[in-house]
Amino acid sequence: MTRIKQATPPDLDAFLDVLSAATARLHARGINQWPPRFAVSKVLPDIQAGRAYVVRDEQGGAVGTAILSEHGDSDFWTPDELAEPAYYVSKIATVDGYSGLGSALLDWCGREAARRGGTLLRLDAWRTNSDLQKYYLAQGFRHVRTVELPHRNSGALFERPARNVTTDAMRDHGLADASPTKVR
Numbered sequence: 299m300t301r302i303k304q305a306t307p308p309d310l311d312a313f314l315d316v317l318s319a320a321t322a323r324l325h326a327r328g329i330n331q332w333p334p335r336f337a338v339s340k341v342l343p344d345i346q347a348g349r350a351y352v353v354r355d356e357q358g359g360a361v362g363t364a365i366l367s368e369h370g371d372s373d374f375w376t377p378d379e380l381a382e383p384a385y386y387v388s389k390i391a392t393v394d395g396y397s398g399l400g401s402a403l404l405d406w407c408g409r410e411a412a413r414r415g416g417t418l419l420r421l422d423a424w425r426t427n428s429d430l431q432k433y434y435l436a437q438g439f440r441h442v443r444t445v446e447l448p449h450r451n452s453g454a455l456f457e458r459p460a461r462n463v464t465t466d467a468m469r470d471h472g473l474a475d476a477s478p479t480k481v482r
């Protein structure tokens with residue numbers, strides 16, 4: 299059974315490894331999303347701020363990642379939207395063999411957001427990746443709009459209500475227990 303924990307700096311390499319494994323899977327399918335390895339600067343500040351989570355299997359191997367932040371990206375979301383009680387997911391990824399874990403992680407992020415007073419779970423997805431966008435629609439997200447900025451590849455904005463519920467997907471993947479979060 300997998301377990302989720304708040305990532306700490308020693309988890310950095312494992313966190314980046316999961317992102318690289320997910321990226322390699324996409325690149326092998328010809329989907330040009332994400333760099334082969336994210337720069338440390340794209341993840342470490344969130345780990346240090348207590349916003350990053352890593353899912354590990356029974357042997358301790360990292361198999362899933364997510365960042366959950368109360369701060370939205372002002373390139374994409376308007377000031378009015380940023381003032382709303384929303385939480386923002388990014389760097390959600392899984393390794394091979396864990397199909398369904400990502401959906402459970404989204405549910406977990408929604409529960410976590412709701413428990414902290416958030417009413418919405420939001421994310422921005424790769425603009426040109428229609429399959430990924432279909433995935434989020436299938437997960438119950440609404441397409442808010444797509445923002446096109448020359449210096450950004452993402453910008454397809456999605457949101458769904460944040461619900462304080464424990465789903466079967468969370469139970470199936472060991473994410474049902476009390477939150478491991480220490481909110482700083």
Ligand SMILES: CC(C)(COP(=O)(O)OP(=O)(O)OC[C@H]1O[C@@H](n2cnc3c(N)ncnc32)[C@H](O)[C@@H]1OP(=O)(O)O)[C@@H](O)C(=O)NCCC(=O)NCCS
Nearest residue numbers: 320390391392396397398399400401422423427429430433
């Ligand atoms: C997105 C993710 C976390 C979802 O995990 P999950 O809920 O366990 O779902 P699965 O991995 O089984 O994927 C579900 C479907 O979405 C597709 N999909 C997932 N990520 C995709 C992507 N980036 N581009 C295109 N299709 C993608 C899968 O191919 C699969 O399609 P299928 O049902 O036709 O086989 C996981 O697929 C992943 O790590 N993807 C790569 C990283 C990524 O794109 N993260 C999101 C960034 S916004």
